[in-house]
Each structure stands twice: as C-alpha cells, then as structure tokens.
Amino acid sequence: xxxxxxxxxxxxxxxxxxxxxxxxxxxxxxxxxxxxxxxxxxxxxxxxxxxxxxxxxxxxxxxxxxxxxxxxxxxxxxxxxxxxxxxxxxxxxxxxxxxxxxxxxxxxxxxxxxxxxxxxxxxxxxxxxxxxxxxxxxxxxxxxxxxxxxxxxxxxxxxxxxxxxxxxxxxxxxxxxxxxxxxxxxxxxxxxxxxxxxxxxxxxxxxxxxxxxxxxxxxxxxxxxxxxxxxxxxxxxxxxxxxxxxxxxxxxxxxxxxxxxxxxxxxxxxxxxxxxxxxxxxxxxxxxxxxxxxxxxxxxxxxxxxxxxxxxxxxxxxxxxxxxxxxxxxxxxxxxxxxxxxxxxxxxxxxxxxxxxxxxxxxxxxxxxxxxxxxxxxxxxxxxxxxxxxxxxxxxxxxxxxxxxxxxxxxxxxxxxxxxxxxxxxxxxxxxxxxxxxxxxxxxxxxxxxxxxxxxxxxxxxxxxxxxxxxxxxxxxxxxxxxxxxxxxxxxxxxxxxxxxxxxxxxxxxxxxxxxxxxxxxxxxxxxxxxxxxxxxxxxxxxxxxxxxxxxxxxxxxxxxxxxxxxxxxxxxxxxxxxxxxxxxxxxxxxxxxxxxxxxxxxxxxxxxxxxxxxxxxxxxxxxxxxxxxxxxxxxxxxxxxxxxxxxxxxxxxxxxxxxxxxxxxxxxxxxxxxxxxxxxxxxxxxxxxxxxxxxxxxxxxxxxxx
Ligand code: IVH
Numbered sequence: 001x002x003x004x005x006x007x008x009x010x011x012x013x014x015x016x017x018x019x020x021x022x023x024x025x026x027x028x029x030x031x032x033x034x035x036x037x038x039x040x041x042x043x044x045x046x047x048x049x050x051x052x053x054x055x056x057x058x059x060x061x062x063x064x065x066x067x068x069x070x071x072x073x074x075x076x077x078x079x080x081x082x083x084x085x086x087x088x089x090x091x092x093x094x095x096x097x098x099x100x101x102x103x104x105x106x107x108x109x110x111x112x113x114x115x116x117x118x119x120x121x122x123x124x125x126x127x128x129x130x131x132x133x134x135x136x137x138x139x140x141x142x143x144x145x146x147x148x149x150x151x152x153x154x155x156x157x158x159x160x161x162x163x164x165x166x167x168x169x170x171x172x173x174x175x176x177x178x179x180x181x182x183x184x185x186x187x188x189x190x191x192x193x194x195x196x197x198x199x200x201x202x203x204x205x206x207x208x209x210x211x212x213x214x215x216x217x218x219x220x221x222x223x224x225x226x227x228x229x230x231x232x233x234x235x236x237x238x239x240x241x242x243x244x245x246x247x248x249x250x251x252x253x254x255x256x257x258x259x260x261x262x263x264x265x266x267x268x269x270x271x272x273x274x275x276x277x278x279x280x281x282x283x284x285x286x287x288x289x290x291x292x293x294x295x296x297x298x299x300x301x302x303x304x305x306x307x308x309x310x311x312x313x314x315x316x317x318x319x320x321x322x323x324x325x326x327x328x329x330x331x332x333x334x335x336x337x338x339x340x341x342x343x344x345x346x347x348x349x350x351x352x353x354x355x356x357x358x359x360x361x362x363x364x365x366x367x368x369x370x371x372x373x374x375x376x377x378x379x380x381x382x383x384x385x386x387x388x389x390x391x392x393x394x395x396x397x398x399x400x401x402x403x404x405x406x407x408x409x410x411x412x413x414x415x416x417x418x419x420x421x422x423x424x425x426x427x428x429x430x431x432x433x434x435x436x437x438x439x440x441x442x443x444x445x446x447x448x449x450x451x452x453x454x455x456x457x458x459x460x461x462x463x464x465x466x467x468x469x470x471x472x473x474x475x476x477x478x479x480x481x482x483x484x485x486x487x488x489x490x491x492x493x494x495x496x497x498x499x500x501x502x503x504x505x506x507x508x509x510x511x512x513x514x515x516x517x518x519x520x521x522x523x524x525x526x527x528x529x530x531x532x533x534x535x536x537x538x539x540x541x542x543x544x545x546x547x548x549x550x551x552x553x554x555x556x557x558x559x560x561x562x563x564x565x566x567x568x569x570x571x572x573x574x575x576x577x578x579x580x581x582x583x584x585x586x587x588x589x590x591x592x593x594x595x596x597x598x599x600x601x602x603x604x605x606x607x608x609x610x611x612x613x614x615x616x617x618x619x620x621x622x623x624x625x626x627x628x629x630x631x632x633x634x635x636x637x638x639x640x641x642x643x644x645x646x647x648x649x650x651x652x653x654x655x656x657x658x659x660x661x662x663x664x665x666x667x668x669x670x671x672x673x674x675x676x677x678x679x680x681x682x683x684x685x686x687x688x689x690x691x692x693x694x695x696x697x698x699x700x701x702x703x704x705x706x707x
Contacts (some may be wrong), residue, residue, distance in 0.1 A: 015060040022053040026069035064229040081156035084147045088239040093322040106273040122302040125279045130293040131186030141175040165226035169260040180239030189215045191230035200203040235261035296324035327399040332356035341455035344547040345446035366406040370443045431455035469543035473528040498618035501526040520602040534620040546602040558624040587667040626661045635661035637673040643681030676701045
C-alpha cells in the first residue's frame with residue numbers, strides 16, 4: 001500500500017499507483033456525495049485526499065491521469081425530486097444533555113407562561129427515533145403528498161416512494177379537508193442487517209447505519225427499489241390541519257393511532273419534569289432492546305393550547321426539547337494538528353486521528369477549538385483537562401454526543417513520548433502567510449487579510465452558495481473549489497458567479513466541452529444561476545457571510561429596514577458613530593454593538609464593500625414583507641415594552657407582538673410607534689411622553705391584541 005507514504009518519499013512507480021488509487025477513490029466519493037444518500041468519506045477526508053492527489057501530480061506531472069479529480073468541475077447532472085414548500089415549517093428540536101438542562105427547560109417554559117413552580121405542567125415523553133422526518137399531506141382523507149424535511153421550509157416530493165411504505169396509510173377513515181401527519185421514517189436493526197447482507201452479496205454499497213439506509217432507501221428515484229426496502233414510519237407530530245386532532249399532545253397521538261398510523265408505544269404522559277426524567281432513565285435501560293436506533297428522548301409540553309402560546313424560535317419550538325443520550329468515548333492516537341482557515345479568517349485547529357470507532361461511527365478528525373484549548377485553558381483562562389495540554393503523537397480520548405463534531409476529552413500523559421514538545425500555534429496564516437491577530441477577549445486567532453486571503457475568499461464563496469444562502473443547483477462547495485482554482489473560467493468572488501455565462505461565451509474553450517461537463521450540464525448550471533438572481537433581502541444579507549450576521553440577525557435587519565436601499569444608506573450613515581442611524585441600529589432588539597461593529601466594518605469603503613456593490617448590480621433583491629400583513633393595527637409597527645407585565649411574561653408579549661407583524665425594540669426613539677408600560681416603568685415612559693409616542697397599559701395592550 002502506498003497510502004501512508006509521504007509524498008516526498010514516493011518512488012515513481014508508487015506515485016503512479018497512488019494517483020490511480022486516489023483518482024478512483026475521489027471520483028467514487030464525488031459520485032457518492034452527489035448521489036446524496038451516503039457519502040463514503042467526510043468532507044475533511046475528501047479534502048485531504050484531494051490535496052494529496054494534487055501534490056503528487058505536481059511532483060510527477062507525467063503520471064497525471066486523464067480523468068484526474070483535479071480537473072473535474074461538477075458532477076454528472078442527476079435527476080432530482082421536485083421540491084415542495086411545506087405549508088407549515090418543519091422544525092427541529094433544541095438539545096439537552098444533562099438533567100439540569102431539563103430543569104432549566106421547565107423553568108423557561110414556566111417563566112414564559114407566567115406559571116409558578118407548583119402550577120401543573122404536564123409533558124408527553126417519547127423516544128427520539130434516529131431516522132429522517134417525513135410530512136404526509138392528506139386531502140379529503142387521501143394521501144396527496146409525502147415531502148422530506150429538506151431545510152425545514154422546502155423538501156423533496158417523495159410521494160411515489162412513501163406509497164410503498166406499509167406503515168403509511170393511503171386513505172384515512174375520515175375525509176378532513178387537510179390533515180398533515182409528520183413522523184419518522186426508519187429501519188429496524190434486523191432489516192438493516194438483512195439489507196446489508198443482500199447488498200454485499202450483489203457487490204453493492206453497504207450502508208453505514210440504519211439511518212443512512214433509511215435515507216438512501218426513501219430517496220430512491222426508482223420507487224420500485226424503495227418498495228424492496230423494509231422502511232417503517234412512526235407518527236409523532238402534525239403540520240397544517242383544518243380540524244384540530246385533540247387538545248393535548250398525548251390525545252393527538254392517540255387520535256393518529258385511531259386513524260391508522262403507527263405511533264410509539266413508549267410514549268408516556270408525565271405529570272412533571274421529575275416523572276419525565278424517570279421515564280428517560282427507564283427508556284435508556286431498554287434502549288438496546290428496542291430493535292431500532294434512538295438517539296435521545298423528546299419532552300413535549302402536553303397542552304396544545306400552551307404549545308401554541310409558547311410558539312417557536314427560528315428553527316425550534318419553545319415547547320419541546322430533545323434529551324440526548326450521553327456521549328460515547330474511545331482512545332486513539334493524535335497523528336497531526338492541521339489548521340483550517342474559515343470564512344471569517346478564524347484559524348481552527350483540527351486533530352487528525354488514527355481512525356477509531358466511537359459509538360458506531362468511524363472518527364478520524366476532532367475539533368481542537370483554539371490555541372487555549374490545546375494548551376488546556378478554557379475561554380476564561382481557567383485550567384481544563386487537569387492542565388494536560390494536547391500534543392502531536394499523544395494518546396487522546398475522543399467523544400461524540402449526538403451529531404456534533406467529535407471532541408477530545410482527555411490525554412494519557414503516561415503514554416507521552418519523552419521527546420514530545422508542546423504544540424506551537426502558527427503566527428502567520430498557513431494559507432496566505434499574512435499576520436494573524438487575536439482580539440482582546442476573543443479566544444480565536446484570525447488571519448487579518450480578509451478576502452485577500454484565498455482560504456477566506458473560498459470559504460465565503462462556499463457559504464454564499466450554501467443551502468440557506470443562494471442555494472444554486474449544481475454549484476456546491478466542491479464545485480466552488482474547482483472553479484476557484486480554474487484558470488479558464490474562475491470564480492474568485494460572488495459576482496463572478498453571475499458573469500459566468502457571459503465570460504464563457506467569450507472564452508475560446510467552452511465549459512460544455514470541458515471534462516466533467518456536457519452541453520446539458522453547462523446549460524443547467526447557467527440556468528440555475530439565472531434562476532437565483534432574484535433573492536429575498538434577508539437571505540441575501542445572510543449569504544454575504546458577514547461575521548455575527550447569521551440567519552436570525554439577517555432576518556431582524558431585513559424586517560427592520562424592509563428594503564436593501566434603505567439598509568445600505570442607513571449603514572453608510574451609521575459609519576458615523578454619533579449619528580442617529582448608529583443609535584437606531586444598536587437599538588434594534590436582538591442586535592448589539594458586536595453585530596453593528598461587524599456590519600460597519602464589512603460595509604466600510606474598501607474591497608469588501610466594492611465586491612458587494614458589484615454583486616448587487618446583477619441581482620434583484622426583493623423587499624422584505626412584514627409577516628402577517630393582515631390589516632391589523634400592529635403590523636409593521638415598532639413597540640417597546642417597559643416595566644413589569646402582570647398577565648404574561650415579557651417573552652410571551654414579545655413573541656405575540658412579533659406574530660402580529662410588529663417589531664420589538666429595546667429603546668424608545670422617534671421610530672417607536674407604541675410603548676406598553678407596566679408598573680415600575682421609568683425613563684422609557686418619560687422619553688415616550690417627550691417624543692409624543694403613544695403609551696398603553698397592560699389591559700389596553702391585551703384588548704388591542706384581542707386577548
Ligand atoms: S418532534 C416541532 N418527536 O428529531 C417538533 N421529532 O432533532 C418536531 N425526531 O427533525 C419534531 N423522533 O426528525 C419529534 N418523537 C419525536 C422524534 C423527532 C425523532 C426527529 C425529527 C426532527 C429531529 C429533531
């Protein structure tokens with residue numbers, strides 16, 4: 001085998017063999033990745049092998065393969081499922097690991113609902129099945145669509161496949177106008193084993209675990225294959241309904257069972273959080289006997305009325321939480337520490353491990369967070385791991401909890417080599433050589449070169465095309481890397497994506513004639529780009545990948561400014577930190593000085609701003625539409641709450657106001673439309689009076705919102 005030999009030590013023969021092995025492997029990985037259901041390696045492994053392949057090619061150009069993975073842009077265009085927008089968003093769940101997290105959850109729910117400690121608060125508690133969620137839409141009692149979760153807003157239409165799953169009824173005994181049932185598609189252990197034996201006997205791909213097998217089986221373009229696969233479905237939630245199922249979670253699940261769905265028999269109604277924790281302990285004990293994988297237990301507030309009062313955060317409901325099972329641990333050797341440079345310039349150390357199985361998954365990388373973490377200090381400078389630092393060649397204990405990136409929990413100092421030396425964090429960016437900086441109070445070391453650093457530029461581009469950003473079909477992270485390095489048709493910054501077709505027309509060598517492309521796939525790519533020229537304001541802002549400006553902040557900013565031009569002119573004026581625009585910006589609820597400083601620096605006159613301006617010329621940025629623009633009095637208004645509210649918590653009041661399309665701000669200014677003041681209100685109410693802003697007391701507020 002040549003795979004463990006350093007590039008510099010390879011003989012010519014070995015180099016030739018190694019290039020053959022790598023091109024086979026990388027081409028296979030590319031296909032598996034785009035086939036989607038089962039990547040055969042992690043992104044980091046793929047990057048590592050591709051880099052190795054390139055290094056060998058540079059040293060032995062005579063052996064570069066005609067189908068070298070370096071030359072490949074894009075993968076074969078694959079047929080895809082059609083997309084369907086969920087009529088109600090599919091949420092995921094917040095995670096908890098310790099019992100104390102569950103007490104905190106109970107406390108938060110009570111606070112939100114203004115409930116005291118002794119007030120009753122029941123929970124429905126059930127296993128969290130490790131499969132993939134599916135939404136089934138019944139119209140007049142007949143299965144109309146089955147849609148995967150996708151990004152929560154839009155999923156894939158897998159109706160033909162769902163029809164092949166025995167647990168999914170095609171007709172219901174009632175003819176309700178609309179009834180959307182949601183649940184988990186999964187595979188039992190025994191069926192998983194049979195399937196893998198069968199696959200192996202035919203020399204086909206075996207699946208890494210039942211979850212992958214279920215995903216791969218459901219997302220088959222040929223529904224006949226899905227029919228052969230033993231998939232199961234358990235119902236645990238619902239989406240759009242024209243008639244309520246019940247008044248409680250437990251009752252609604254019972255109702256789904258009566259309608260012919262399979263539901264989990266380990267679902268229990270618990271009187272309080274202590275009883276819920278006891279059920280968690282009981283289920284942990286029988287976990288291995290269930291016959292299918294579960295990765296935790298879900299706790300849901302039982303009353304549906306309380307659920308609707310609690311509502312949602314951006315991606316998770318406030319009324320439910322997943323209590324994950326504890327992490328799993330294994331010991332292995334740390335082979336190397338690599339530094340990756342991210343989108344915001346952060347230098348992130350990554351541990352390259354001798355591969356080891358941790359809780360059923362092979363792990364070969366772990367995060368090392370930052371310089372201090374390696375040196376055994378936390379973000380506050382306090383000692384961690386009893387002061388044991390992490391060094392190359394150390395034996396380390398690796399753990400995984402849930403889907404998170406593996407981490408290192410311990411170091412075995414007794415096995416440390418006598419000549420080992422402490423790790424030295426680089427003082428220059430390993431990608432571009434620029435100086436690195438560490439801001440005060442920040443644990444992260446950053447490359448200061450911004451988009452002049454190729455690693456940052458490329459990571460920004462990957463973020464730009466990511467699913468939650470521009471989401472351009474056929475232009476994923478891998479293609480970005482290839483186009484970034486491409487000499488004929490390079491993509492170096494976002495605007496280059498939108499000039500791609502024009503530049504291609506003026507090139508002598510056309511994309512369609514290049515390796516990995518054909519007429520159809522080149523056309524598809526250009527069409528996919530054109531299709532995304534119109535974009536919502538908040539999505540656009542998020543796409544820019546500005547530090548601290550994530551999905552939520554982008555949404556808040558878009559809701560506040562409504563149009564891109566209003567936003568950009570305010571930001572320009574806010575560069576003057578004495579200006580009203582600056583104060584207005586920091587006063588937006590949920591936006592602090594950290595976000596504002598980051599925004600101001602991204603939009604300072606300079607290379608990054610130029611890059612954004614060039615890009616904007618090619619786009620049509622849609623104005624933000626305030627939510628629920630019914631003719632209600634609150635829509636589009638800016639509210640400030642002050643003093644103590646007696647009928648509901650501040651959080652519930654805020655969430656209600658937002659549901660009515662209002663914005664909630666923390667300070668009173670000329671832009672404030674309404675101040676709701678409870679007892680104890682002070683300076684804010686005086687300011688409101690000064691500015692002539694209307695004020696309401698709590699009773700008036702409640703009648704305004706019809707409570
Ligand atoms: S409830 C609005 N219940 O876990 C709440 N989810 O990490 C929607 N899952 O996307 C989810 N078992 O795929 C719920 N008993 C259960 C579940 C469950 C598995 C999955 C589901 C969800 C993911 C969130």
